[in-house]
Amino acid sequence: MNKFLLFLIPFFLFANDTNLSNEESKLVNCYQIFDQRRGELEMQLEQIQEQQQAFQALKDASMNILKKKEAKIKKEQTELNTTLNKIEATKKEKETLVKKYQQILKQIQDATSSKLVQSYSKMRAGNAANIISAMDTNTSLEILSKLSPKVLSKIFAKMDANKAAFLTEKLKKYIPKSTK
Numbered sequence: 454m455n456k457f458l459l460f461l462i463p464f465f466l467f468a469n470d471t472n473l474s475n476e477e478s479k480l481v482n483c484y485q486i487f488d489q490r491r492g493e494l495e496m497q498l499e500q501i502q503e504q505q506q507a508f509q510a511l512k513d514a515s516m517n518i519l520k521k522k523e524a525k526i527k528k529e530q531t532e533l534n535t536t537l538n539k540i541e542a543t544k545k546e547k548e549t550l551v552k553k554y555q556q557i558l559k560q561i562q563d564a565t566s567s568k569l570v571q572s573y574s575k576m577r578a579g580n581a582a583n584i585i586s587a588m589d590t591n592t593s594l595e596i597l598s599k600l601s602p603k604v605l606s607k608i609f610a611k612m613d614a615n616k617a618a619f620l621t622e623k624l625k626k627y628i629p630k631s632t633k
């Protein structure tokens with residue numbers, strides 16, 4: 454039996470040694486797999502870093518373009534505001550001139566109208582009636598509306614009855630417009 458045990462001892466030792474070398478080979482395989490996987494991961498990491506650098510370069514270029522466009526827009530906005538201010542100033546000047554010229558025109562019209570009314574007021578009623586009868590309706594109404602009632606009645610008395618009636622009707626409608 455001792456011989457048998459002696460025979461088995463190398464077998465157990467060898468089997469035990471086989472198990473160790475199998476475990477060692479598994480460890481070696483794991484290390485190789487880990488090294489291989491680490492290499493793959495390092496390559497992926499390098500690719501990611503390259504992509505990050507490319508992204509950063511693209512981001513920087515985009516920001517530079519954006520800053521240039523913003524500066525251009527700001528400059529154009531300033532120019533536009535300047536032009537708009539000039540237009541507004543010109544518009545105000547023109548409005549002021551228009552008001553001034555309207556006042557001057559009104560003064561001239563008032564002076565002319567006043568002189569015209571004075572002329573017809575001093576004229577003989579018959580002569581004034583003949584002249585006013587020959588005028589267009591609007592002009593005659595403008596003059597008649599500014600005459601005093603006393604002078605107006607004398608002129609109407611010397612005028613053709615139909616023409617006087619016509620102008621009286623029109624004058625009723627015209628007087629409220631001219632007093633407004």
